[in-house]
Amino acid sequence: MSLNWFSDLFEICNNDPFRKKILFVDHYDQGDQWLNQLTKEYGPLLGVETETLRSLIVKCTKLGLVQRGLRLLNSKQTFWVVQNLMIEMAERLNMYIQADMVTPGIVRSFHHAIEELRGAGVCASKLSITVFEYEQKGLYITELLSLYEQWLEQNHFSDFAGLLDYLPETAETNNHLFICKDMEHLSSVEQEMLKRIAGDRLIILPQTGSFLSSLQNKAPITVQLFQATGTLAEIREAFRRICNKEDSFDQAEVIVSNYENYSLAIFTLSQALEIPCTFSQGLPVIYSKVGQAALVYLEWLGCNYDVECILNALRHDILSFHHFGDNVDQTDLISTLEQSGIGWGRQRYSMLEVSSNTVLRGVNGESIGILSRIFKGVFQKLPDSRQEKWTPLVILHSLMDFLQKYAVPSSEADSLVKTELTAQIKMLELVSPRTLSSESALRYAIDMVEGVRILVGGPTSGKLHISSLHDGGISGRKQTYMLGMSNENWTLQVRQDPVLLDMERRNIEGLLLSAERTECIIRERETRLEMLSGAVTLSYSNYDPAEEKEIIPAFMLLQVARIITNDSQMDLTGLVRVLGKPFGYMSSGTNEEHLLDGGDRWLGRFHAEGRLQDGLYSLSQSFPFTAKLKQAEMQIREELLSEYEGIISTDTFTVSYLNNPEVYLSVTQLEKYAECPKRFFYSHILKVKDRGIAEYNRAQWLDAASRGSLLHRIFYLYLKEMSIEFTYEDRPKHNEQRLQEITEQVIREYEVKVPPPTPPIFHKECDSLQRDVSIFYQMEQKSQGRPRFFELELAIDGQPMSVRLDNGIVIRMKGFVDRVDEIGPHLYKIYDYKTGSPTKYDENEYFSQGRQLQHALYAVAVEQWLRETGQDVEARVIESAYYFPTERGKGDEVSRIQNKTSELAELVGYLLTSMESGTFVTTTDSKRCSYCDYGAVCNNDSECTKAKWNLAPNSLRLEHIKEVERFG
Known part of the structure; x- marks a missing residue:
């Protein structure tokens, strides 16, 4: 410690105990620490106060300012004064600094220059442009300083340097003693202020040494x-x-x-x-929950309202929407927003207001309503991005409203952030910043929020x-x-x-x-x-x-x-x-060293005599699951398929679909099991599903599912209207103009539900849809049947159908049939619309090893439905078709004559028996793994299963699933 300086300071203060001493400090924390050291080393002191020069000057001039009707601006406020003036000069004069150059960094530099000139006592009238390197620069700074002085005078404000005019030329007749460490860090104006306040009662007590x-x-x-x-x-x-x-x-x-x-x-x-x-x-504002929420909001604005910004904040509990609906969990709101397909763009949030939004079909309606109200309220606080009404003040107002409603405060620091932002708003209201483009206003707002510091002490x-x-x-x-x-x-x-x-x-x-x-x-x-x-x-x-x-x-x-x-x-x-030897992240392992955390302690177990030891025993003692991992590795290396590869004990997982009236299956589920039993186990037995996040492509209006739904809607409306007036002996009379009208109507509906990213993308996809509809029209003109049923639900009295197969197996089925045509008396054909490619539907494959069952099972189910409901007690479904009425589908139709009901029953029996025996091994066809959602879980299980597929120990357990391979 600098004993001489502190002893001199103590001596000065102690020699005159009853006289008030003002000790000038750079900041109050510095003063507190100095006085603590003084009293600790030398004893108590009387009559000593600490002040910053700025705080004392403000106290001394406060009354004078009030009497003159003036208000004092701090440095943050004068920054905005300079910013306003620079924008005004750019618009009016278009000189030196143009409008697009008036960024926070540029303004900060010129504001600092104005403050320095004011602190040096320089006024515009005495500042010659000849002192500057370039005349244009000199003219600009001189004009800016002149406008700044005029603005202060016209609006009855003063900055700190201007307070010199309201101090008396000589010190007041008080008896205070003023102590200052040095004056070299003070500006000329500050030195003059100090002299006027202290006069000959100022003591300069320099500190030397190092x-x-x-x-x-x-x-x-x-x-x-x-x-x-x-x-x-x-x-x-x-x-x-x-x-x-x-x-x-x-x-x-x-x-x-x-x-x-x-x-x-x-x-x-x-x-x-x-x-x-x-x-x-x-610390930076980001180390508080409210600060993180504020930056998320500003990032959301800057990223053109990218929904992923909000989603990330909701997932990490930075924001909360749950209190807007007591019956809806936060996870439901997150899931709904993930599936919304909004992507980015302010207009696309209107998708939440459309209850019939096909992207959100089946999602909790209350969740959609809550999210719709939330974002509608948020957008009401912001001007439209196309309007020139943006200012940092508008953004901060909307930000504070957002934080009050949706931020998750958790500490005192959060309250401090709100308090500081409120102070920033009041400060801006005083100086009225000019309107800017949305990008510029946002840049200033981000700069202000990032400048907030928390936990200062x-x-x-x-x-x-x-x-x-x-x-x-x-x-x-x-x-x-x-x-x-x-x-x-x-x-x-x-x-x-x-x-x-x-x-x-x-x-x-x-x-x-x-x-x-x-x-x-x-x-x-x-x-x-x-x-x-x-x-x-x-x-x-x-x-x-x-x-x-x-x-x-x-x-x-x-x-x-x-x-x-x-x-x-x-x-x-x-x-x-x-x-000495550099210290690393972990402890060096010496006995005398303090161990900080678990990392240091674990190193102590693994480290001996300067070498790392085998820590498997220590791990297994502390984490029992490591022993199970070793056991799993050993069983996987054996020939016999085990539970780790999908052979599940039926005592653990009871699966019963055969003749079970309590459960139902969809055709898709059966096909998924045939394609890969383990994938079926993950998705339908364990019910482990991906989060269903809708991927938003900025170069695409509708995703594949939405596009398919739109086309289905057009086909449905058109055929239903064309078929309504005709008996089965007649074919519908087609009307291309009416089809185009319906197409335009449905496209407009979807445009409201799912706003397109840009007009060019919208027009491009509309043209593509028109071509698809044209192909559909050409195919329908060749059709020989009469459409009778559309979106036919396989249900009786609101319950899933019990479908009986030829071998007596009864399964409860659930699903919808796109279309059923009557092609003759009591003869029917069913259609399943496909908007993709017909490549995988080989003419020579009827069941495709169980992966194509829909045509056959739907045929049996529709036939029974027609008879049981009394629609046609003599009905026979003789044909099923996969229908490709699109440009991508090339107008193809892949038909299957329905004459293999016994083979269908046998195949379904093998699939159900394999399920109920607990066989959920991975497919042996590794090509199917390339598009599987569970690839990260399975790793290379397909290759392991393939290696054990034909081994004798596994033949009994795999016999039913192997039988499925016969059905091509």
Whole structure:
């Protein structure tokens, strides 16, 4: 610690105890820490207060401003004043900085330049354009400063520099004593303000020295050095050392050179280890739930309302919609939104308002209603993207409304974020920002939200304190850790101001050059670090895993090593020896070392005498499932198919479809079992399904399912209308114009339900649909039958049908038949519309090994339905057809004469018996695995099953499923 400076300060304050002393500080936390150290080292003090110069000036001028009807603007507000003026200049003059260049970064640079000029006491009338490198630039800055001054005067505002005019020329006649460390960091206007307030009662108490000089002077400091193999490894080692000490956390301070990177990693680790911390510069807003929700909302706006942004937030509990419907679970709302097919685009959210939306058919209607109301309310708070009514204020208002309704607060930090955003709104309301394009307004809003910091605080009892290289080292704690002492982080780069260059600053009185500004920062840092005492640990990360490069240590680290080893000639090689072996992420395994978490403890089990040991025994003791994994691997290697490959004990899974009136099957389920028994087991026995997320293609209007539904709707409406007036002896009279009218009508319906991404895509797909309809019309003109039933449900009295096969098997069936035509007296043909390709429907395959049963089973079921319902007691279904009335289907029709009912009964019997015996092995045809939803679960099971398919031990269990292969 800088004993001389603190002792001098104490002496000044103690010599006149009853006189009020004002100690100027950069921020109030700094003042609190100074006074804590003073009283701890020297005893109590009377009459000492800390103030920042800005706060004291505001107090002194507050009454004068009120009397004159003026209001004070802070720096955040004057930023918007400058922004408004720059946009106005761009629109009016179109000079130097054009409208599309007025971005947050550009405005920030010019705002800083205006503040510097005001702080130097420079006004527009005295600023000559000749001091600038380019005349156009000089004209622009002079005009901007002039407009800024006029705006303040016309609107009765003042900025901080303008408060000088409301201070008396001489100090007030009070007896206060003012103490300041130095004045070099103050602007010209601030120095004049200080003189007017303090007068001859101002004491400048400079602080000299540095951390290195305190080491050379044998100050009461013990120093340790170490290096680590990465940022996280370095932080973990520092935490191990802190936890290994007997002192409490409030006796340690961690100073990090790269605050953004290190503080986030420290926060994450401290949360996992439940180590309480304070952060001098706080944390980004994203480390609060409400902050995450705010950024999600802004990202949603910026991504053209991409529904995936909202979905991700709902899945991670950042947002919540569940309280808008007590009977609907959050997961139901997520599932509905996933299946909505909205994708992106504001207009496509209208899909939620259409109750007959084919994409959401079968989804919980209440979920759709809730989501529709939610998004309708959200959009009401926003102007249309085509309107020029966007401002950051409008976005922040809509953001706050969104957060109040849908954010999930969970901590004090969440309340702080809302409070800060509310303050931002009030600040913007005062300066009235101009309207912008939606993209520009959003850019400013994101910048404002990302600028919010949470959990900002000074040292607190019981908590580890994390500070930065710009403000750390003044807590007076016994342990100090300086992390990240790399050359890149520690060295300050001399950078010129992007607006006011050094060559221009030389001609403007009161402005510091870039080198002078850097020197001030370095001096302040050196004198502040001189206050360190007790145990000081310095470290750096010698490797960057992300960039895969080595990192050079800071020169100061080498200087410290030279002092503590008394080797003034030490080079970097010697420094590496002093730093010792780099610490990694895991514990080094020594007995004296503190183990942070489970990772360190597990390493202790696996590490002995510098070598990693076989940890399988330890794993099996702690995690019993590892033994089951080993058992599974052994059984899979044997010849006999086991439960791990789909041979299931019927005691565990009872499957009963044969002659069972309690359950029903669809034809699709039977076909799926024939295609791959294990896939059937996952989907229909375990009921493990994918999340049903509708994939949205920006280059596509309708997905395959929606397109098929649209065509089915056209075919249904047209044929029903054409067939309604004719008896079975007549064929329908076709009307191409009416078909086109119905087509246009249905397309308009779907356009409302599913808004297209762009007009060109919509017109392209409409043309394709028209071609499909034209092919359908040509096929129907050749048709010999009369359509009688459409979308025929296989049900009697609202219950699934019990269908009897030739061998006496009775199965309850569920499904819809697209169309049934009467082709003669009591003779019928059924059609199943297909909008895909007819490639897999081989003319020479009737059942395709059980994968094509629909034509045959529907024929039996429809025939029984017609007879049992009395529609036609003599009905016979003699033919079934897969109908391809589209451009992709090439107008094909694949027909099957229905004369194999006995073979059908035999095949279905084998399938059902195989199911009930618990045979759910993977298909041996690996080609079917390429489009399976469960490929990640099965891995290479198809190859394993194929290798064991014909082995003798498995013949009995596979006999029924093997019989299915006979039915081509």
